[in-house]
Amino acid sequence: MNPTFKVENLEVAYGETIALKDINLELYPKSITALIGPSGCGKSTFLRTLNRMNDLIPVCRISGRVQYHDQDIYHKQTDVINLRKSVGMVFQKPNPFPMSIFDNVAYGPKRQGIKDKDTLNSIVDKALKQAALFEEVSDRLDASARSLSGGQQQRLCIARALAMEPEVILMDEPTSALDPIATQKIETLLQELKKDYTIIIVTHSMHQAARISDYTAFFYMGELIETSDTDSLFQLPKKKQTEDYITGRFG
Amino acid sequence: MKTLRQAFDEGLNELSDMLMEMVDAVIDVYDDMFTAIRTQDLEKAREIIENDTKINALETSINEMGNLLILKQCPVARDLRTIITTIKIANELERLGDYASNNALYILKTAHDNETFRSYFLSYVEPLSKMFFTMKEAIDKESMEAAGKVCDLDSEVDEIYQKQIMKFIDIAGKNEGITAVEAARAMLVIKQFERAGDHLTNIGEEVIYLAKGERLTLN
Numbered sequence: 444m445n446p447t448f449k450v451e452n453l454e455v456a457y458g459e460t461i462a463l464k465d466i467n468l469e470l471y472p473k474s475i476t477a478l479i480g481p482s483g484c485g486k487s488t489f490l491r492t493l494n495r496m497n498d499l500i501p502v503c504r505i506s507g508r509v510q511y512h513d514q515d516i517y518h519k520q521t522d523v524i525n526l527r528k529s530v531g532m533v534f535q536k537p538n539p540f541p542m543s544i545f546d547n548v549a550y551g552p553k554r555q556g557i558k559d560k561d562t563l564n565s566i567v568d569k570a571l572k573q574a575a576l577f578e579e580v581s582d583r584l585d586a587s588a589r590s591l592s593g594g595q596q597q598r599l600c601i602a603r604a605l606a607m608e609p610e611v612i613l614m615d616e617p618t619s620a621l622d623p624i625a626t627q628k629i630e631t632l633l634q635e636l637k638k639d640y641t642i643i644i645v646t647h648s649m650h651q652a653a654r655i656s657d658y659t660a661f662f663y664m665g666e667l668i669e670t671s672d673t674d675s676l677f678q679l680p681k682k683k684q685t686e687d688y689i690t691g692r693f694g
Numbered sequence: 695m696k697t698l699r700q701a702f703d704e705g706l707n708e709l710s711d712m713l714m715e716m717v718d719a720v721i722d723v724y725d726d727m728f729t730a731i732r733t734q735d736l737e738k739a740r741e742i743i744e745n746d747t748k749i750n751a752l753e754t755s756i757n758e759m760g761n762l763l764i765l766k767q768c769p770v771a772r773d774l775r776t777i778i779t780t781i782k783i784a785n786e787l788e789r790l791g792d793y794a795s796n797n798a799l800y801i802l803k804t805a806h807d808n809e810t811f812r813s814y815f816l817s818y819v820e821p822l823s824k825m826f827f828t829m830k831e832a833i834d835k836e837s838m839e840a841a842g843k844v845c846d847l848d849s850e851v852d853e854i855y856q857k858q859i860m861k862f863i864d865i866a867g868k869n870e871g872i873t874a875v876e877a878a879r880a881m882l883v884i885k886q887f888e889r890a891g892d893h894l895t896n897i898g899e900e901v902i903y904l905a906k907g908e909r910l911t912l913n
Binding site: 649650653677678679680686689690691692 | 698699702768769770771772773774775907
């Protein structure tokens with residue numbers, strides 16, 4: 444299986460502070476990879492290197508190689524906008540735009556120059572269906588996105604990402620602000636989406652990682668300590684640090 | 695203040711103490727059983743049957759405690775293996791207790807009938823005692839070596855059993871003062887010993903799984 448991402452000797456520093464050291468990792472298509480580790484371990488930083496979100500932080504320095512298929516994404520000729528079209532992102536807090544449900548999902552395609560009403564309608568319908576939100580909102584697409592519940596807002600953000608027809612979806616703790624029922628809906632949705640998309644998710648819930656992911660990578664103090672298929676990592680971790688972390692023996 | 699992890703460790707220790715208590719109870723019951731066979735002590739045979747409820751109660755407590763720890767702690771990795779193997783070992787011990795109880799019942803039914811089979815039964819004392827002793831060491835020290843030895847020792851028990859079955863068939867066929875029913879009953883007794891060996895082997899396998907995280911079939 445060819446990896447979607449191949450990361451080699453990646454180092455990330457914020458000013459003098461080194462956030463990631465010598466990371467080597469492959470991420471596989473049509474699967475869910477969970478990134479786990481304590482706060483400050485570098486997992487979110489790692490996630491953001493995959494679509495160059497760290498570019499927005501002035502003091503951030505990056506070395507090493509992040510290869511997306513055949514493309515070195517930190518090469519100076521890389522079109523970052525195109526990269527982010529293929530590698531979408533969903534954040535911890537649902538962050539719908541202050542506009543209607545429809546306009547939230549249509550925003551990206553419109554910015555891409557799609558003006559035809561029918562085309563936009565079908566893109567929005569499709570994305571909302573994929574995000575398992577369509578049935579709940581189909582009768583009020585003109586309503587403000589802010590009128591939705593937290594869980595619905597997060598699925599709207601997923602729909603907004605899907606409308607760009609990405610290949611990869613990066614998720615930074617997408618359920619940590621949601622109640623258990625909304626969390627379960629998103630987790631179920633991710634199981635569906637991984638049939639077509641490559642999903643990389645940062646989570647603080649070890650059991651979420653164990654429940655939904657195919658691969659797990661454990662980060663600690665800027666290093667990638669261990670990565671393997673999720674079942675093995677949670678049953679028989681190879682490194683003592685991993686065992687100590689997942690069993691709650693840290694510190 | 696006690697951390698949640700410390701409380702979890704205390705729970706695991708408590709579980710382990712209950713398991714060791716059960717191990718000792720089962721070892722005692724086998725000692726009593728062989729003594730009862732040797733001396734035809736009916737009082738002891740009755741005690742064995744009564745004590746089986748204590749062993750069963752211990753298994754129930756281990757199951758409940760194990761379930762509760764899984765529910766509250768959502769254990770992973772070694773913690774999860776510890777709980778699962780403890781529950782499974784307790785189940786094996788419970789069966790071992792049943793076999794001793796079955797044989798105690800035999801003693802009650804056939805006391806003073808004849809002495810023909812007694813020496814055959816007692817030939818299991820040594821290999822089974824060794825297995826019990828080694829099993830306890832395996833659990834106590836999580837020793838893979840001891841666990842492997844338990845499994846090896848089982849072949850001795852199997853060998854004795856195979857020979858004796860043929861012998862008992864022979865005895866039954868000759869019809870010289872021992873009826874076929876009596877011989878068949880005696881076969882049931884040694885079957886319990888043979889099964890006891892298998893359950894002890896299962897315990898050995900569980901200890902290896904706990905230590906290594908891999909399932910081996912040694913039976």
